[in-house]
Amino acid sequence: MTTRIKFKTVFATLALAASGLASAQAQSLLNVSYDVAREFYKDYNQAFIAHYKKTKGVDIKVDQAHAGSSAQARAVNDGLAADVVTFNTTTDVQFLADNGVVAKDWAQKFPHEASPTTSTMLFLVRHGNPKNIKDWADLTRPDVKVIVVNPKTGGNGRYAYLAAWGSVREKGGSDAQAAEFITQMYKNVPVLAKGGRDATATFLQRNIGDVLITFESEVVSVEREFGKGKVDAVYPSVSITAKNPVAIVERTVAKKGTGELAKAYLDYLYSDEAQEIAARHAIRPRSEAVLKKHADLFKPIPQFAVAKYFGSLVEAQKVHFNDGGQFDKLYQPGK
Incomplete structure (x- = not known):
């Protein structure tokens, strides 16, 4: 094998590795949330990862960060690379919208004014x-x-x-x-x-x-x-x-190419499985059927x-x- 051919082979291998790394990075997601929701999202993330693997055939990773809702909004605004935010007040999401971090019409992106639970x-x-x-x-x-x-x-x-x-x-x-x-x-x-x-x-x-x-x-x-x-x-x-509002962080997903994954993550919050998980954590589901099922808790x-x-x-x-x-x-x- 000539030196030129060897170089091409090495270059192709490195390019393939870089492509694979980029793909792996694209299949990770960070949810920045409020602190009281920590346990709920821990269980929800496991359910979503399994759902995504089953429906898309892709392994993904979901990380989460929790603190006071307003403090988290400021951190995201200042550059924390969240793919999605899941807060407990609409003002914290609106703060990000006003600064161009999430879409201006974020409340129309998902049902119930982008509030899957209350x-x-x-x-x-x-x-x-x-x-x-x-x-x-x-x-x-x-x-x-x-x-x-x-x-x-x-x-x-x-x-x-x-x-x-x-x-x-x-x-x-x-x-x-x-x-x-x-x-x-x-x-x-x-x-x-x-x-x-x-x-x-x-x-x-x-x-x-x-x-x-x-x-x-x-x-x-x-x-x-x-x-x-x-x-x-x-x-x-x-x-x-x-209301517990949610939004895609457009600034981050545009850079990472994770827009589709971020939308799927927030969409699944409205599923029966996710609503059931919310109910088990005493977060009121939007689903009337799930809410009725847990009438003893709520x-x-x-x-x-x-x-x-x-x-x-x-x-x-x-x-x-x-x-x-x-x-x-x-x-x-x-x-």
């Missing part, structure tokens, strides 16, 4: 409910300490704030009365958590507070991590509907939509959570 806010209290906490009004009592996520850093905290505000309006109260209620409730907050998992750790590991306001799905997570019998779930008289609770009192989460963000907004005016730590 949740709601409830209370976790210590076993036996020693403070006899039953409804929102109890959270302003001087003997009750409340653990909640900072609404400026996490969707969990924003929904808790909006649910508390809306609970006053649902009973016929005015916005002024709702603002006073918020002021009193946050006076009982000894420390604002950074995200949902930080709030749970503060409540259970640091043993701070009498009640934790969090997503319904956190009940299952607490029981799995800390064991049953540590907390009781208290469903207040009314709460808020929390207790009936009157819920109001964000739009009823706040227009939209985008409007709520501007009025309540941006710097200088209502939260900054009403939250008075140490007073």
